[in-house]
Amino acid sequence: VFAQLKTTLQGITGKDGSLTKYDESLTNDTKSLTQTKESTQTLIDTRYDTMANQWLQYESILNKLNQQLTTVTNMINAANNSNN
Numbered sequence: 001v002f003a004q005l006k007t008t009l010q011g012i013t014g015k016d017g018s019l020t021k022y023d024e025s026l027t028n029d030t031k032s033l034t035q036t037k038e039s040t041q042t043l044i045d046t047r048y049d050t051m052a053n054q055w056l057q058y059e060s061i062l063n064k065l066n067q068q069l070t071t072v073t074n075m076i077n078a079a080n081n082s083n084n
Contacts, residue, residue: 013019
């Protein structure tokens with residue numbers, strides 16, 4: 001009886017046992033998911049940095065346009081005041 005139990009347990013938990021194989025499978029899945037997560041996070045970080053740089057450039061362009069608008073508005077106001 002104990003010999004049969006030992007054989008059964010070896011079949012489940014031994015080197016080629018089903019639980020051992022399942023554990024190895026889960027370990028491999030964990031490694032794969034971790035690698036996928038890390039590469040995806042790197043991609044997201046890169047895209048975020050790109051978008052942040054674009055927004056800074058857009059903000060700079062908008063500031064320049066606002067300065068030009070202020071200059072043109074002042075010129076128009078000065079021309080209107082000189083005509084009055």
